Amino acid sequence: MNLLQAVLLLCLSAIWGGSFMFMRYLSPILGPALTADLRMLIAGAFLLALFAATGFRLGWKRNWNRFIVIGLVNSGLPFLLFSFAALYVPASAESVLNALSPLFGAVFSAIWLGEALTPRKSAGLVIGAAGVAAITSFGSLPSSPMLLPAILACIAATACYGLAGVYIKGSSRLRVGKIHGIRDPKA
Numbered sequence: 001m002n003l004l005q006a007v008l009l010l011c012l013s014a015i016w017g018g019s020f021m022f023m024r025y026l027s028p029i030l031g032p033a034l035t036a037d038l039r040m041l042i043a044g045a046f047l048l049a050l051f052a053a054t055g056f057r058l059g060w061k062r063n064w065n066r067f068i069v070i071g072l073v074n075s076g077l078p079f080l081l082f083s084f085a086a087l088y089v090p091a092s093a094e095s096v097l098n099a100l101s102p103l104f105g106a107v108f109s110a111i112w113l114g115e116a117l118t119p120r121k122s123a124g125l126v127i128g129a130a131g132v133a134a135i136t137s138f139g140s141l142p143s144s145p146m147l148l149p150a151i152l153a154c155i156a157a158t159a160c161y162g163l164a165g166v167y168i169k170g171s172s173r174l175r176v177g178k179i180h181g182i183r184d185p186k187a
Contacts, residue, residue: 020091020098023083032083039079040071066171074164078157085157088150089141096136097154103128104162112166 001009019039026035051058060067085094103125110117141147 017095020082020086020095023086024091024094027083027086032080032087035083035086036076036079039083040075043075070164070168073160073167078160081153081157081160085150085153088144088146089154093136093141093151094154096132097151098158098161099132100129100155100158101161101165104159105165106162108162108166109169113170 023035023039026038030038050056058067082094082098089097106115106117106121106125109115110121144150
């Protein structure tokens with residue numbers, strides 16, 4: 001990894017992690033649905049500007065149904081679930097629970113893509129889940145009758161992320177357009 005890649009990774013981490021703080025602040029003011037909608041709108045506007053600047057074409061006509069599934073499972077539903085959870089769970093706990101995403105990705109890959117769930121991967125899943133549980137320290141969370149539904153919403157959101165990754169990987173017909181004159185070799 002070169003210096004530019006490291007800086008970009010740190011920026012992405014700050015943006016991704018910072019989103020939990022903003023959801024925690026905005027959800028009580030705007031409500032979970034509007035908070036999630038605004039997050040989608042901002043991200044969509046940024047991506048459209050980036051695509052226009054780079055000449056990236058998505059192939060909307062050919063892939064619209066896959067984009068709807070990916071948009072709902074990888075963004076819409078998780079953003080709504082995390083925004084709901086932000087009403088009852090601290091941003092720090094939400095961001096730590098988000099670490100379950102790759103664990104769900106591994107489980108769903110084994111189920112739907114037939115990837116081997118080796119003893120080493122299984123041990124990693126158990127250790128990862130235990131680590132998330134230990135770091136979130138659920139005992140120190142504020143008491144509320146909505147605490148359990150909020151935690152389950154966070155877990156469901158991370159399951160959506162894992163499922164979306166598997167869907168994208170398994171969707172062999174998903175093709176993108178042209179990037180700087182280079183065609184996708186599978187197109």
